[in-house]
Amino acid sequence: MTISNLRSALCLCLLGTAFALPSAAQTVAPMPTTMAERLQSLYPATRFGAVNSTPWPGVFEVVMGANLAYVDETGQYFLFGHLYDMKTQRDLTAERKDTLARVEFASLPLADAVKEVRGNGARTLAIFSDPDCPYCRRLEAEMKSLTDLTIYTFLMPIASLHPEARGKAIAVWCSQDRLAAWHALMWRDETISATECPHPVDRNVALGERLGISGTPTLVAADGRVLPGAANNAQIEAWLARSTASAEGPVSVKGGAR
DSSP states (O other): OOHHHHHHHHHHHHHHHHHHSOOTTTSOOOOHHHHHHHHHHHOTTSOOOOEEEOSSTTEEEEEETTEEEEEETTSOOEEOSOOEETTTTEEHHHHHHHHHTOOOGGGSOGGGSEEEEETTOOEEEEEEEOTTOHHHHHHHHHHTTOOSEEEEEEEOOOTTTOTTHHHHHHHHHTSSSHHHHHHHHHHHOOOOOOOOOOOOHHHHHHHHHHTTOOSSOEEEETTSOEEESOOOHHHHHHHHHSOTTOOOOOOOOSSOOO
């Protein structure tokens, strides 16, 4: 066979191979639903949440409890960390976590909360708070100077940490002036006379658990954003000022939630 014939045969072989084997561009990427089924099949003992596509071709986002992971289309390789769009300088993982953590404010049973209106009450906020939580008391002190707020405080005692908190929460709710009793307890550490009446305290605890709120204080903005921990005055003002459409991550908070 001449050199020329050999070259022709080789070209034909390569051409045939190109048609016989699908290229990467021709491969159809699996849909998120298909990936969810694949992951569950590969790892039956692991609980996976929603599976979503990402801007990164061939990589899927997997919700795993409160965390996010990224997995390739084979389901073999996982990445735990943050995904960044360097062109737009956006932390896509932080944005998604912010979205996933949101609470549907309109669904909150506001009648089960202690209501306070300050100034024109234009800004709305819900707080899950424990009467014996030191961080909750710190938050209350920080929020004294905030105005133009409507605050709904859900009394959510964490009995495992504060055994007497449930009784105090009930006493506040059953007071003739609930808001005054709450301020007396949280601002001045006054003892509230123990009384019994129909109350939402146990419902509030169950509500918090359902929403994934495991610590107090936890703040919920009207647009559903969640801010856990004892934020200071400036942090709360900045957090409330954020637009509903903002995709920034939660404000960094010094302090804690208990």
